[in-house]
Amino acid sequence: MKKIAVIGAGTMGIGVSVDLVLHDYQVVLVDIHQTSLDAAAKEFAKLVRFAPMWNKKLTKKPADEAKALLELTTRLEQVKDCDFVIENVPEKWETKEPLYRQLDEICAPHACFCANTSCLSITQIGAVTRRPEKVLGIHFANPVFLKPVVEVMRGMHTSEETLANCTEMLAGLNKEAVVVGDMPGFVTNRVSHLFMNEAMWVVQDGVATAAQVDKIFTGCFGHKMGPLETADLIGLDVVMDSLAVLYESYQDPKFRCCPLLRQMVVGGKLGRKSGQGFFEYAQ
Numbered sequence: 001m002k003k004i005a006v007i008g009a010g011t012m013g014i015g016v017s018v019d020l021v022l023h024d025y026q027v028v029l030v031d032i033h034q035t036s037l038d039a040a041a042k043e044f045a046k047l048v049r050f051a052p053m054w055n056k057k058l059t060k061k062p063a064d065e066a067k068a069l070l071e072l073t074t075r076l077e078q079v080k081d082c083d084f085v086i087e088n089v090p091e092k093w094e095t096k097e098p099l100y101r102q103l104d105e106i107c108a109p110h111a112c113f114c115a116n117t118s119c120l121s122i123t124q125i126g127a128v129t130r131r132p133e134k135v136l137g138i139h140f141a142n143p144v145f146l147k148p149v150v151e152v153m154r155g156m157h158t159s160e161e162t163l164a165n166c167t168e169m170l171a172g173l174n175k176e177a178v179v180v181g182d183m184p185g186f187v188t189n190r191v192s193h194l195f196m197n198e199a200m201w202v203v204q205d206g207v208a209t210a211a212q213v214d215k216i217f218t219g220c221f222g223h224k225m226g227p228l229e230t231a232d233l234i235g236l237d238v239v240m241d242s243l244a245v246l247y248e249s250y251q252d253p254k255f256r257c258c259p260l261l262r263q264m265v266v267g268g269k270l271g272r273k274s275g276q277g278f279f280e281y282a283q
Contacts, residue, residue, distance in 0.1 A: 002026055004169070005079035007099065008088035009033075009040035009072075011235065011273060012116060015144035016086055018047040021069045022058050022145065023173050028071045028079050037072045044070065051145045057174060058145060080106050084169060086138065088116045091241040096120065097128055104129040112162050114138045115153075118189045118238070119245035122155030122182045132157035136166055139188055142233055152177045153186050184249035185242075192230070193243055193255070199227040200258035203278070210278040228278040231261075232271030240265050 002025055006017050009031035017027045017040075031037050048066040052058040071078065079085060085103055089095050096115070103113060113135045115125050126132030137153030150170055154163060167177045180187050199213050208216075214226020231239050240261055247255040264270075264277065271277035 003028070003082045003084075005030060005082040005085045006088065007031075007076075007079075007085065007103075009036045010088060012140060012142060012144070013088040014040050014043050014047065015142055016088065016116070016140055017070060018044055018051055019145040019173055021066050022048065022051060022061055024069070025172070026069050026071075028073065028082055030073055030076055030079060032074060034074055037074065041072060047145070051143075054143075055146050076102055077106055079103070081108065082111060083108075084112050084114060084165070086114045086116055091118055091120060091238065091245055093120065093124075096125060100125055100128050100135075104131065110134075112136070112165055114166065116140055117153075118193075118242040119185045119249070121184065122153050123157065126155045126157055133159040134162050136162055137182070137186070138166065138170075139186065141188070148175055150175050150177055151186060151188050152179045153182055154179055155182050185246050189242055190246065192227075193239065193246060195227045196231045196239055197243055197255070197258050197261070200231070200261050200278075203228070204258055204260040232277035232279055232281075234271070235273055236261060236269065236271045236277050237265045 004020055004025050005028045006013050007030050009029055013029060017029050020027050029040060031040070045063060048061060048063065052060045085107060087099065089099060100113065109131070111134070113129065115122060115137045116139060117137055118139065122135060122137040126135035129135060132155065135155055136158045139151040139153065141147040152166055163179060170177045185193065202208055202213055203210050210228045214228050217223045217226040240257055243255055243257045247257070268274055269276045272281050275281050275283045
């Protein structure tokens with residue numbers, strides 16, 4: 001599997017594309033907006049240059065060689081000869097469902113579909129295709145090229161062959177796959193979103209500032225990044241959407257979205273990608 005489609009040119013789509021290209025995979029990066037692709041091209045060029053400095057295990061690749069392995073397009077039809085599809089679109093079923101129906105029509109029968117989802121059911125995604133045995137979930141952490149472990153989610157019908165293909169692809173990226181079951185939020189987001197959401201409630205209730213909350217997590221618990229800086233990195237809109245899925249799935253009030261988070265998203269404070277969230281970032 002040397003030709004891989006990446007759907008969605010946001011933060012995760014760019015990160016996945018960079019890691020794939022630096023490991024000699026050919027990538028087709030698809031987005032519905034040309035402006036997103038233009039921005040992705042610039043970010044891709046920057047990350048290809050600097051990623052090997054941050055991760056010494058990566059091999060430096062000349063800019064022109066990396067660019068030759070990446071195809072940018074707004075036409076979904078361009079993924080027709082890809083072996084593997086990694087989907088990174090927003091966590092909304094009304095967006096994902098029609099996309100997977102289209103992919104099922106376009107892609108070759110052997111192609112595997114991989115949902116880089118935070119919370120949505122892999123079994124539900126597979127059910128809208130004619131290849132549920134070739135559908136699984138894969139949850140890359142950001143930044144992708146620095147993380148050696150990946151959570152892989154097995155749907156009800158995911159085959160052993162598909163899991164083996166995914167594990168092989170991840171091994172090609174020097175990553176270990178940890179295979180888990182198909183319940184909303186899986187492991188990482190079912191736990192991490194509780195951390196982030198409760199940290200936001202703490203700030204909203206005036207118990208501590210965002211900086212104080214994160215300092216406790218990095219200084220006392222040894223986390224490399226606090227829950228609020230993590231939320232900013234993921235994107236506050238993405239966190240809000242994931243909490244909505246978790247709340248709907250479990251009907252458990254512990255997943256009720258903090259009003260402060262909702263207010264910030266409505267106000268355009270989305271974290272790193274907008275320049276401001278719980279912290280400020282240079283653009």
